[in-house]
Amino acid sequence: MNKPDKENINIEIKLLLEAVFLKYGYDFRNYSQAHVKRRIMHRLSVSGCENITQMIHEVLYDQSFFNKLLLDLSINVTEMFRDPSFYQALRQKVIPNLKTYPFIKIWHAGCSTGEEAYSLAIILKEEGLYDKVQIYATDFNQLVLKKAKEGIYPINLIKEYTYNYQKSGGLNSFADYYNAKYDSVIIDTELKKNIVFADHNLVLDGVFGEMNLIICRNVLIYFNRELQDRVIKLFSDSLVHGGFLCLGSKENLRFSKYSNNFLDVEKNEKIYKKVAFVNESKSV
Amino acid sequence: MRKTKFKAIVIGVSLGGAKALQMILSALPEKFPVPIIIVQHISPHSDNYFVIHLNGLCKIKVKEAQEKEKAEAGTVYISPPNYHLLIEEDGTFSLSIEGRVNYSRPSVDVLFESAAYAYGTGLIGIILTGANNDGSKGLKKIQEEGGLSIVQDPKTAEAESMPKAAIAATETDYIVPLEKISELMIELCK
Numbered sequence: 151m152n153k154p155d156k157e158n159i160n161i162e163i164k165l166l167l168e169a170v171f172l173k174y175g176y177d178f179r180n181y182s183q184a185h186v187k188r189r190i191m192h193r194l195s196v197s198g199c200e201n202i203t204q205m206i207h208e209v210l211y212d213q214s215f216f217n218k219l220l221l222d223l224s225i226n227v228t229e230m231f232r233d234p235s236f237y238q239a240l241r242q243k244v245i246p247n248l249k250t251y252p253f254i255k256i257w258h259a260g261c262s263t264g265e266e267a268y269s270l271a272i273i274l275k276e277e278g279l280y281d282k283v284q285i286y287a288t289d290f291n292q293l294v295l296k297k298a299k300e301g302i303y304p305i306n307l308i309k310e311y312t313y314n315y316q317k318s319g320g321l322n323s324f325a326d327y328y329n330a331k332y333d334s335v336i337i338d339t340e341l342k343k344n345i346v347f348a349d350h351n352l353v354l355d356g357v358f359g360e361m362n363l364i365i366c367r368n369v370l371i372y373f374n375r376e377l378q379d380r381v382i383k384l385f386s387d388s389l390v391h392g393g394f395l396c397l398g399s400k401e402n403l404r405f406s407k408y409s410n411n412f413l414d415v416e417k418n419e420k421i422y423k424k425v426a427f428v429n430e431s432k433s434v
Numbered sequence: 435m436r437k438t439k440f441k442a443i444v445i446g447v448s449l450g451g452a453k454a455l456q457m458i459l460s461a462l463p464e465k466f467p468v469p470i471i472i473v474q475h476i477s478p479h480s481d482n483y484f485v486i487h488l489n490g491l492c493k494i495k496v497k498e499a500q501e502k503e504k505a506e507a508g509t510v511y512i513s514p515p516n517y518h519l520l521i522e523e524d525g526t527f528s529l530s531i532e533g534r535v536n537y538s539r540p541s542v543d544v545l546f547e548s549a550a551y552a553y554g555t556g557l558i559g560i561i562l563t564g565a566n567n568d569g570s571k572g573l574k575k576i577q578e579e580g581g582l583s584i585v586q587d588p589k590t591a592e593a594e595s596m597p598k599a600a601i602a603a604t605e606t607d608y609i610v611p612l613e614k615i616s617e618l619m620i621e622l623c624k
Contacts, residue, residue, distance in 0.1 A: 156551060156579075160523075182528040184520040184548040227531050371501050371517075371529045378502075400501055400514055400529050 264298025441556030446542030448564025450592025546572025564596025
């Protein structure tokens with residue numbers, strides 16, 4: 151048999167993603183191609199399969215093989231207070247506005263293992279807001295959601311998290327927010343009480359209503375432009391008028407069909423505000 | 435010399451990269467005929483000072499690569515800190531926060547591998563100075579897909595392990611001293 155050429159590999163990848171969607175309902179068909187290809191080729195090289203077509207068979211008949219592929223395709227790299235300057239801007243530009251509401255709903259989409267949701271909880275607590283918020287932290291991956299709920303992290307990361315926390319404008323000692331045991335730390339249960347970790351798939355699921363703030367960082371970078379537009383519309387529809395949307399530092403709304411629904415609040419940190427009256431005709 | 439018309443150049447560089455990139459890029463004309471895409475190992479906390487500095491120094495336009503932006507001729511794109519940079523088959527950039535590869539994010543291997551798929555025989559890969567072995571797998575991939583490989587002569591590198599590793603991993607087409615690299619790039623892309 152000849153070495154598969156680029157065209158055939160791309161066809162096989164499409165078929166594999168189709169099989170994953172039809173069998174398990176996870177839809178990676180509109181993910182950035184280069185990323186998906188890289189992750190699939192990685193799984194191929196460690197799987198013992200001879201080619202991608204053989205992987206399709208494994209995916210269909212062996213759920214544990216699919217579970218591994220699912221972890222390959224969903225990137226769950228995160229840290230507490232990732233990009234400290236973002237959290238500083240959140241404190242300065244968004245929190246004062248949130249303080250004017252009697253009750254605040256926040257959606258953290260793509261929360262992965264929870265580090266950034268707890269970072270947010272810490273800020274809200276320090277700003278005296280935590281008791282009037284409800285945070286919905288969502289991800290499509292059950293395994294990471296379970297870890298997020300547990301809130302247990304390796305102790306060797308704490309040094310970096312403490313550095314990030316301090317740089318983000320933290321008011322207390324970072325050690326106030328966790329308990330160390332052996333080689334792990336567990337997040338203070340107080341921080342968990344107003345966070346609901348829930349299963350939600352941005353590609354397939356619908357609106358989360360009446361949010362005051364949506365944070366979704368470093369998720370859109372994996373989507374193609376079409377899918378990015380779908381998700382930005384979903385966010386726009388889920389926000390109250392004047393609600394805030396925060397994206398990752400290298401993501402932006404500039405190329406989106408729905409960019410007119412939002413105003414810049416802090417350009418460098420990708421913090422946006424939904425404008426008071428969205429021209430609905432544009433978003434049909 | 436080959437008949438292929440080249441469509442893009444990718445460059446991987448680590449320790450000693452500031453000086454090497456300044457020398458190479460400042461010698462290129464404003465209207466260089468293909469896009470140049472660079473992964474440079476830098477601290478995850480660094481700002482874009484170096485990109486601005488290079489842009490001021492060079493005739494050719496230098497900027498940070500943005501996600502979904504299309505790589506155009508006559509422009510040098512540098513990977514943002516703390517993200518992997520990939521190039522899609524339609525010539526647009528993707529970013530990823532996937533874990534470090536060869537202890538690096540951005541990783542040269544990640545860019546080179548995606549570029550090898552995207553540009554095939556139309557790609558030139560260049561490995562410059564650096565104190566690790568990131569990029570050698572990627573350069574091999576470029577060669578497998580029919581692209582051309584260039585490595586800085588380790589004797590002229592501030593840190594020689596990255597070019598040495600690349601030479602060991604590939605049948606390198608050109609091993610050239612630092613001061614000759616821009617000349618070669620211009621010649622190959624004429």
